[in-house]
Amino acid sequence: MEEVLQQLEKKVRSIVQPNDQEWQAFTQKWRPFSFDKNHRVTELGEVEPYFYFISEGVIRGYFIKNGEEFNIGFSYHGEYSGVYDSFMLQKPSQYALETLTETSGIRIKYHDLMPLFDQYKVFERWGRLFNQSVLVGFGVFIQSILADSAEERFNRLMDQSPHIFQLVPQKHLASYLGMSAETFSRMRKKTM
């Protein structure tokens, strides 16, 4: 718990500077969690009660259309996770979260975070800047799926996140890149 909080503190302090009292109030509301591999963290249609910070493990986020799963992202140790829109708006989720490995970390309840936003300006700002960073990431993702070919997307992932190939089953990476598992496999063969 101590160690995770330090990871989180580093992450938070990279964008805002709460004082001791504020940080105290903040940390008090986070609770540890721990899930097995392949645990459904958030169900489709459920209202997301938590905002997560991962200490160890990988979580994938996806949605379902006509019975098919589409991955929209993965979260790793040292990163946040959660179904952000469902969490923030407290409305049923269009997305689901699932662990790909044993995963542990800390999380905070919506009803514990909102009072922090109300009371402390610094966390309201943290919330704004967090949303902003997600927004920027989505923008990059959109550019990639609109303008790049399957091969370009594959190569970019290879270049920028080679570690991901060890952590995430390739059928999920294929889905994340918007291509079939077969196409992914063929590209992998080509570049190896």
Added chain:
Amino acid sequence: MEEVLQQLEKKVRSIVQPNDQEWQAFTQKWRPFSFDKNHRVTELGEVEPYFYFISEGVIRGYFIKNGEEFNIGFSYHGEYSGVYDSFMLQKPSQYALETLTETSGIRIKYHDLMPLFDQYKVFERWGRLFNQSVLVGFGVFIQSILADSAEERFNRLMDQSPHIFQLVPQKHLASYLGMSAETFSRMRKKTM
């Protein structure tokens, strides 16, 4: 100017409730703008200095890859516009903005908005919730381009925003939906 401010006030008050003094400080910083048709509002690579609120007209946002333009969205009267990530982070823009019609409204400078965020918690929150709404919209857009066929995307647009067909040239709508102008034209024929 009076009228636009009322439009903006309605928009702002739908998510936060500034008091008179706060609202006063806020409105003072907005200035009117007016552009001809086909005016480049924000250039690629430029740092976005403004955040816009449109009173009349249409602005399209796009990026360029290998010389080809890709539309990512349109903003109409009563809506915000701007290159949000470049504005918020004050870094060179990956996107450009251009008017599709004569367009007017009001805008606020980055350097005028930030002090409002610093001074008034209510606007910090407005910023957070604004980012959140953009994030949600991007999520919907991502789902659509990943999971839907060209035809489904076309039909959804037809259903949800029929007015757009009058306002936006169809080559731009085609690009927005991630299909060629020819494919768009053929679908249009089919459903008419």
Added chain:
DNA sequence: GTTCTTTCTTGATATAAATCAAGTTTTGGT
């Protein structure tokens, strides 16, 4: 109102990537 430019349409052809299918390898459970 005529001309020039841009946008839109329509048909023919090409192609990237999906789907189908069947085998192989890897992983997980007991």
Added chain:
DNA sequence: ACCAAAACTTGATTTATATCAAGAAAGAAC
């Protein structure tokens, strides 16, 4: 260690959509 299930590979085939091309319609400029 063995068996079952899941994940991955590879080839053959299909398909949605892009690209190419050339004419028609609409809008802008003078």
